[in-house]
């Protein structure tokens with residue numbers, strides 16, 4: 001199911017860049033489309049369980065956690081963290097920045113800046 005979604009999103013992103021893409025760049029837009037697709041896949045498969053689809057911290061897995069994930073829609077929280085901090089929480093896990101260890105590390109995303117940027121963009125959009 002989520003694979004179908006990811007494929008659909010990938011196709012859609014590809015279409016968008018095909019229409020909007022300028023004459024410049026050798027595959028830069030495609031690379032970004034891939035990053036968007038991978039970020040969507042990561043979000044759906046790894047994050048929604050705890051953070052919930054809309055990032056309110058109400059995913060099915062959150063009920064069992066001693067420390068609940070905060071709501072990403074909180075404007076005060078959004079203002080209090082910079083993008084680098086969000087990325088290090090994602091890669092290193094909660095314990096790496098003094099948060100609860102229930103927030104798992106994602107070491108496979110280390111160095112995948114395009115994917116991390118898309119995850120940050122996603123989290124920032126959840127503030128609306």
Ligand code: HEC
Pocket residue numbers: 042043046047048049050051061065067068069070081086089090094098099100101102103104106119123
């Ligand atoms: C097993 C449940 C769980 C999963 C899966 C999970 N998180 Fe978390 N996350 C948490 C908890 C709990 C916290 C809050 C920790 C705290 O406040 O001490 C947290 C905190 C965070 C924070 C920091 C918020 C703050 O207070 O600064 C970010 C950003 C975040 N998660 C993003 C993600 C992303 C992106 C994913 C998927 C790659 C993910 N999380 C997967 C449980 C989870």
